[in-house]
Amino acid sequence: MADTKHTKVLIIGSGPAGYTAGVYAARAMLEPILVQGIEPGGQLTTTTEVENYPGFTEVQGPDLMIKMQEHAAAMGCKIVGDIITELDISKRPFQALGDSGTHYTAEAIILATGARAKWLGIASEEKFKGFGVSACATCDGFFYRGQEIVVIGGGNTAVEEALFLTKFASKVTLIHRRDELRAEKVLQDRLFKNDKIVPMWFNTLEEVYGSDMPLGVEGIKAKNVKTGKITDIPCKGVFIAIGHAPANELLVDKLELHNGGYVLVEPGSTRTSVPGIFASGDLTDHVYRQAVTSAGMGCMAALDAEKFLSEQD
Numbered sequence: 001m002a003d004t005k006h007t008k009v010l011i012i013g014s015g016p017a018g019y020t021a022g023v024y025a026a027r028a029m030l031e032p033i034l035v036q037g038i039e040p041g042g043q044l045t046t047t048t049e050v051e052n053y054p055g056f057t058e059v060q061g062p063d064l065m066i067k068m069q070e071h072a073a074a075m076g077c078k079i080v081g082d083i084i085t086e087l088d089i090s091k092r093p094f095q096a097l098g099d100s101g102t103h104y105t106a107e108a109i110i111l112a113t114g115a116r117a118k119w120l121g122i123a124s125e126e127k128f129k130g131f132g133v134s135a136c137a138t139c140d141g142f143f144y145r146g147q148e149i150v151v152i153g154g155g156n157t158a159v160e161e162a163l164f165l166t167k168f169a170s171k172v173t174l175i176h177r178r179d180e181l182r183a184e185k186v187l188q189d190r191l192f193k194n195d196k197i198v199p200m201w202f203n204t205l206e207e208v209y210g211s212d213m214p215l216g217v218e219g220i221k222a223k224n225v226k227t228g229k230i231t232d233i234p235c236k237g238v239f240i241a242i243g244h245a246p247a248n249e250l251l252v253d254k255l256e257l258h259n260g261g262y263v264l265v266e267p268g269s270t271r272t273s274v275p276g277i278f279a280s281g282d283l284t285d286h287v288y289r290q291a292v293t294s295a296g297m298g299c300m301a302a303l304d305a306e307k308f309l310s311e312q313d
C-alpha cells in the first residue's frame with residue numbers, strides 16, 4: 001500500500017531557500033517535511049568557492065549546503081530524499097505525489113524548486129564548468145580581476161553580465177550569433193559606450209580549451225556562422241549568458257507565472273496566487289538569483305506559512 005505522509009508544511013526543494021524555510025518552519029513548531037528533489041543541496045552543489053555568503057569568507061558550495069541541511073535537520077525539519085512528480089493545489093489539504101510512490105498531504109506548501117541557467121550543451125563547456133566556465137557573473141566575476149573574459153549571448157542576460165564584468169576584466173568579448181542584440185535598447189546603449197566590451201557578431205562558441213592540471217580555461221574557439229572561419233580568443237573566463245529557466249514544471253496552469261515562467265508573488269511577500277502556497281528563491285526571482293537572497297525568501301516563506309496557518313486555526 002502507498003505510503004502517505006501528512007504535514008502542516010511541505011517544502012519542495014533543498015537549495016538555500018528550502019533549507020532556510022526548513023529551519024524557520026521547524027522552529028515555529030510546524031513539523032515541516034522537506035523533499036530534496038533530484039539535486040540535494042541545489043545549484044550551489046555544482047560550484048566550488050563561494051565568497052559572498054555572509055559568515056563565510058570562502059566556503060565550497062557543497063560544504064555550505066551540507067551545513068544548511070544539517071542545520072534544518074537539527075531544528076527538527078524532516079528531510080526526505082524524493083522528487084515530487086505531481087502536485088494538486090486546487091484544494092486543501094494540498095496533495096503531492098513523490099517519485100517513491102509516497103503521497104504527501106499538506107496544509108501549506110513552500111515551493112523552492114529553484115531555476116537553472118541554460119547551457120549550450122557542448123562537451124568542453126561541461127569539462128570546464130566551475131573552472132573558468134560560469135553562468136553567473138555576480139558569483140564569479142570577482143575571480144577574473146584584470147583578465148580577459150568572453151561572454152556568450154545577445155539578450156538582456158548577456159548584456160547585463162558583460163557590463164557587470166567590465167568592473168573586473170581588462171577586456172570582455174561578447175560573442176553573439178547574429179549582428180544585433182535582443183537586449184533592451186538602454187542596455188545596448190550602455191554596452192556600445194563601454195570601451196572594454198568588444199562585440200563579435202555572427203559567431204558561436206565552438207570549443208573551450210585550457211589546461212588539465214590544474215583544470216582551467218586558457219581560451220576559446222569561436223566559429224563564424226556565415227563563413228565557418230574559426231577564431232582563437234585567449235581568455236581566462238567564459239560566461240554563458242543565454243538565460244535562465246525556473247523549475248516550474250509542477251506549476252504551469254496552476255499558479256500565476258510571469259517574466260518567462262517565474263512564480264508571481266505579492267510584492268514584499270512570498271504569497272502566490274493560491275492561498276496557502278508560498279514561493280521562494282530563484283523560482284520566483286528573475287533579478288537577484290543569489291544564495292543569500294534565496295535563503296532570505298525561504299525565511300519569509302516559512303513566516304508567511306506560519307501566519308497563514310494560524311489564521312486558518
Ligand SMILES: Cc1cc2nc3c(=O)[nH]c(=O)nc-3n(C[C@H](O)[C@H](O)[C@H](O)COP(=O)(O)OP(=O)(O)OC[C@H]3O[C@@H](n4cnc5c(N)ncnc54)[C@H](O)[C@@H]3O)c2cc1C
Nearest residue numbers: 013014015016017037039042043084114281282289290291
Ligand atoms: C555554478 C553556480 C555558481 C553559483 N555561485 C554562487 C555564489 O557564489 N554565490 C551566490 O550567492 N549564488 C551563487 N549561485 C546562485 C545560487 O546557487 C542560487 O541563487 C541558489 O542556489 C538558489 O537557491 P534556491 O533554493 O532558490 O534553489 P536551487 O539552489 O536551485 O535548488 C532547487 C532545489 O529544488 C529541488 N527540486 C527541483 N524540482 C523538484 C521537485 N520536482 N521535487 C523536489 N525537489 C525539487 C532541487 O533538487 C534543488 O534541491 C551560483 C549558481 C550556479 C549555478
